[in-house]
Amino acid sequence: MNLLRLLILVAAVWLVWRIVRQVRQQLPRQSPPADLYEPMARCAKCGTHLPAKSLNSAGLCGRCSE
Numbered sequence: 001m002n003l004l005r006l007l008i009l010v011a012a013v014w015l016v017w018r019i020v021r022q023v024r025q026q027l028p029r030q031s032p033p034a035d036l037y038e039p040m041a042r043c044a045k046c047g048t049h050l051p052a053k054s055l056n057s058a059g060l061c062g063r064c065s066e
């Protein structure tokens with residue numbers, strides 16, 4: 001009778017471990033994606049810090065390049 005109980009216990013632990021592993025795999029990764037942090041750059045003329053994408057090829061912001 002004790003052996004049967006042990007087998008049931010082992011089966012239960014194995015089942016719980018499997019569920020935990022499945023849930024962990026479905027969770028999103030802890031590290032945020034790289035594109036969350038946009039590289040910042042400074043306008044060459046007015047010195048405003050802006051996302052690097054919004055500066056033109058000369059390194060000027062939209063306002064200064066007009």
Ligand SMILES: [Zn+2]
Pocket residue numbers: 043044045046047048060061062063064
């Ligand atoms: Zn500027």
